[in-house]
Amino acid sequence: MRDLDQEARRAAHHGPMPELPPDPHRLPPPGDWFASDAAHHLLDRPKFCPGCGSSLERGLISEWWSGEERIFLTWCAECRWTGNVVLFRRAVIEEAEH
Ligand SMILES: [Zn+2]
Structure with missing residues (x-):
């Protein structure tokens, strides 16, 4: 079983973060x-096309809300x-009915 406290301590002592690539x-x-x-949009948006299964990195995804639904035009x-x-x-x- 992972010891989350131990992992958190180890992560806190890594020193300064290296330069990250541009976001x-x-x-x-x-x-x-x-x-x-x-x-949340980046985390939850569709990652692959429902039609062909290709990555949507080069596609277009726009999000809006309707009540509790989150709708991604893809x-x-x-x-x-x-x-x-x-x-x-x-x-x-x-x-x-049957
Ligand atoms: Zn596709």
Whole structure:
């Protein structure tokens, strides 16, 4: 079992961080009103095309919200698939009577 306290102590004694490469996603500065939403967008956005499975790094993904749903308008540069990918907390599914 990992000892998280030990890992935290070890991480704190590594010294100064090395120079990191430029951030290609350019997040707003921490504390800005939109910083948390921008970080969540990077973490939760679709990573691969639902149509062909290619990486969406070269595609386009725009996010908006509708109630509790997070909707990602997604475009794939490889196959040109365009559609919405929706994240939701709950789903209401109706099943026809048998
Ligand atoms: Zn695709």
